[in-house]
Amino acid sequence: MHFYLRYITFLGASLLTWTPTSARSRISEGVVKRELVSYEERYINSRSYKHPNETVKLVGCKKMKIPSSETEDFEDHYYTNYHELKKFESHFYDQANREIRIYFPVENALVEHGGKMIEANELGEFEMDTVDGDYAVLGRYQTDHVRGVDGNIIKDGVIFLADKVHPHRRLGNVYVYDFGYKDLHDHDHDLGKRCESIWCKSQGCVKNHDGENCSNKFGIKEGRCPFRSDTCMDYNGPGTDCNKANRAKYFLGSDCSIAVAMGHCYNEMLAAATGGD
Numbered sequence: 001m002h003f004y005l006r007y008i009t010f011l012g013a014s015l016l017t018w019t020p021t022s023a024r025s026r027i028s029e030g031v032v033k034r035e036l037v038s039y040e041e042r043y044i045n046s047r048s049y050k051h052p053n054e055t056v057k058l059v060g061c062k063k064m065k066i067p068s069s070e071t072e073d074f075e076d077h078y079y080t081n082y083h084e085l086k087k088f089e090s091h092f093y094d095q096a097n098r099e100i101r102i103y104f105p106v107e108n109a110l111v112e113h114g115g116k117m118i119e120a121n122e123l124g125e126f127e128m129d130t131v132d133g134d135y136a137v138l139g140r141y142q143t144d145h146v147r148g149v150d151g152n153i154i155k156d157g158v159i160f161l162a163d164k165v166h167p168h169r170r171l172g173n174v175y176v177y178d179f180g181y182k183d184l185h186d187h188d189h190d191l192g193k194r195c196e197s198i199w200c201k202s203q204g205c206v207k208n209h210d211g212e213n214c215s216n217k218f219g220i221k222e223g224r225c226p227f228r229s230d231t232c233m234d235y236n237g238p239g240t241d242c243n244k245a246n247r248a249k250y251f252l253g254s255d256c257s258i259a260v261a262m263g264h265c266y267n268e269m270l271a272a273a274t275g276g277d
Contacts, residue, residue: 026095026096027095027096028096029096029097031096032096032097035092036092036094036101039092040059040103040169040171040176041171043059043089043090043103044059044171044176046089047059047105047123049123049125050121050123050125051125051126051127053172053173054129054173055125055126055127055128055129056125056126056128056129056130056131056135056175057105057123057124057125057126057173057174057175058105058106058109058111058120058124058125058137058167058174058177059103059104059105059106059124059174059175059176059177060104060105060106060124060137060165060176060178060179060263060266061101061102061103061104061176061177061178061179062101062102062104062179062180062181062182062260062265062266062268063094063099063100063101063102063180063181063182064099064100064102064181064182064183064248064251065097065098065099065181065183066099066100066248067248068098070246070248070249071098073246073249074248074249075095077239077249077250078093078252080239081238081239084238084239084253085237085238085252085253087253088253088257088258088261090102090103090104090261091103091252091257091261100251100252102257103261104124104260104261104262104263104266105122105123105124105125105262106120106124106137106177106263106266107120107122107123107124107262107263107264107266108120108121108122108140108141108143108263109124109137109138109139109140110137110139110141110158111131111133111135111136111137111138112131112133112136112138113128113131113132113133114132114133117138117158118131119140119141122263124263129173134166135166135167135175136164136165137161137164137165137177138160138161138164139152139158139160139161139164139267140158140267141157141158141159142154142157142158142159144210145209145210145217145218145264146159146208146209146264146267147207147208147209147210148208148267149204149207149267149268149269150207151268151269152267152269159267161267161269162269165177165178165179179266179269180269182260182265182268204232204268205232205256205259205265205268206232208265208267208268209264212229213228213229213230213231213232213233213255213256214232214233214255214256214259214264214265215227215233215255215256215259216229218259218262218264220255220258221255222236222237222255223236224236224237224238224240224242225240225242226242231244232256233254233255233256234247234251234254234255234256234257235247235250235251235254236250236253236254236255237250237251237252237253237254237257238250238252238253240254
């Protein structure tokens with residue numbers, strides 16, 4: 001099975017039939033938590049790895065908050081197009097908190113083992129069945145495809161996260177991490193409008209991928225809209241109107257969402273922008 005999976009868990013069979021947002025009852029946070037636990041287990045159990053099940057594996061998630069002013073449009077689109085969107089299996093919509101969660105292998109993660117850093121493979125796994133450390137993700141090495149953002153600490157070819165991320169859940173030898181929020185409205189979407197140089201203060205994908213958007217850098221071309229190389233293609237999900245202003249509505253299934261689900265973007269931290277972006 002390919003290492004980026006496409007999965008959206010749907011909360012409640014009653015929501016399979018579209019109803020206007022104003023007429024739809026909102027699911028409680030307690031129900032969402034139970035559904036999330038179940039989803040994470042299914043996501044983990046559906047993955048294929050190179051090493052035996054007993055070895056240490058890392059799974060992460062990034063969250064995207066749907067602005068309150070856009071929630072109604074997003075949910076109308078989401079539930080109307082559920083059967084198409086459910087093909088993108090790495091996604092979970094938390095209706096109680098109005099946020100999208102995208103799950104991914106913690107690609108090439110660095111963790112401490114016996115006082116030294118060791119690197120996971122592209123599937124977020126190690127060859128060993130235990131780590132001599134606290135299992136916190138420290139960062140990742142710089143590559144031609146991932147360079148880091150201003151919220152990272154970059155030293156000697158290592159992209160350190162500003163704060164190391166500890167696992168919040170363990171299932172067998174699989175450790176689950178929350179890498180915080182990705183801001184759809186402020187992640188280096190359009191360099192022409194924001195900044196004349198890729199070295200501007202940035203927390204986003206274009207800066208992280210060395211001045212290219214993830215579509216070009218990773219060969220992710222979902223189509224649906226005229227392609228732009230000057231901005232992040234985070235708005236070309238199913239049903240899109242190709243208006244970048246509606247990227248929260250059409251993020252799922254976009255080139256950007258798939259790059260996140262492949263583990264290419266977890267070092268893009270919300271705290272990165274400190275002015276000038």
